[in-house]
Amino acid sequence: MKLQNVIILGLLLKCCVCFSQSLQRPLQILIDPGHGGVDSGAVGKNGVLEKDLVLQIAKQLTWNASSFDHKPAHYYLTRYADTLIGLRDRTDLAKQLKADLFISLHFNDAPDTNAQGIEVYVYDGPSRYRKESVWLAYTILEKLAGLTKQNKRGVKFGDFQVLRDLSNRCPAVLVELGFIKEFF
Template sequence: MKKTLKNVSFVFLLLQLCIIFGQETATQKRILIDVGHGGKDSGAIGINKIQEKDVVLDIALEILSLNKQSKTPLDIYLTRYSDTLISLSDRTKLAKVLKADLFISLHCNHSDNPNARGFEVYVTNAKSQYTENAVWLAFALQASFKKQLGFESRGVKFANFQVLRETLDYFPAVLLELGFLSNRDENNYFSNRSNIRLSALSILLIIQNY
């Protein structure tokens, strides 16, 4: 892989939006986007001091905006719409109350190694009736970020994160680590507003086809 991410133009964005505008869905899916961290919990802090909590909120809000432009928008909710701190248990409780069809938790990565880079997706390491769908979604998301945006794929991984563990028996759930804010290339990537939009679009396109 090249050491720099793809410089995707707005022509790409517009072409992909045309796909969304023309899509028809048989049933409206209810999606909960879990926006990581917030409030006093900044999450990872990037090289230029951008904060994980802000990056993921910007992406989540852009997903909402793009979804509203769709011909048949999905029923999408966020765990937070501003810079507030929501407990992990309250995030999963909300998903259950909403009877979500899908749960996606957004995060950014950090490492002491400045060369660490790439996109990874986590699913629960336990088994349930939703495991197969969660794994399919995880592979689709990591493939999209690699192909469309040029991120290095760190693969699909299994973990016992609380938000995955507590949603195990209710719906497919995945946790995204969108890139390393400790890596100069990826930090700079998420400092660009157009790249925030492209990241949101890549996620939304996969959800639309889920």
């Protein structure tokens, strides 16, 4: 499953290269492995912590990113270790890096053990990059669902701080890669 997630996210980022076509510089992509430190996020049935899983996926993704892209891109993480980074600090980093894309990675959780599938969130308020964020969200949803054979729970709109704070800075999405109890 780990390699599959890295390949999927690599393909996902490959489709994002279209954002760099009008840029005269390398695309700046900020990957946000959610949670960290004392905030474990969801816990899988085998005790796997969401914070560890998304960090591992994000690290593998950035490490392998050069093999996925045909155009120059720079990949950054909001955290490189098991540390708690504040939501404002995550978005401030995107602003400092002048990120062209912000992708926050998570796994979903629900009391219903039959819950399954992928969902991608976009900011629900006014946004300069709403159209690009929605396009990115649908592209991610289609690619992930097609490759993993998971249900598409849809593109949804929410008021998550990381999306709200970047609504006028760059396209931003929050990806729920599936339900952690389905896999771990």
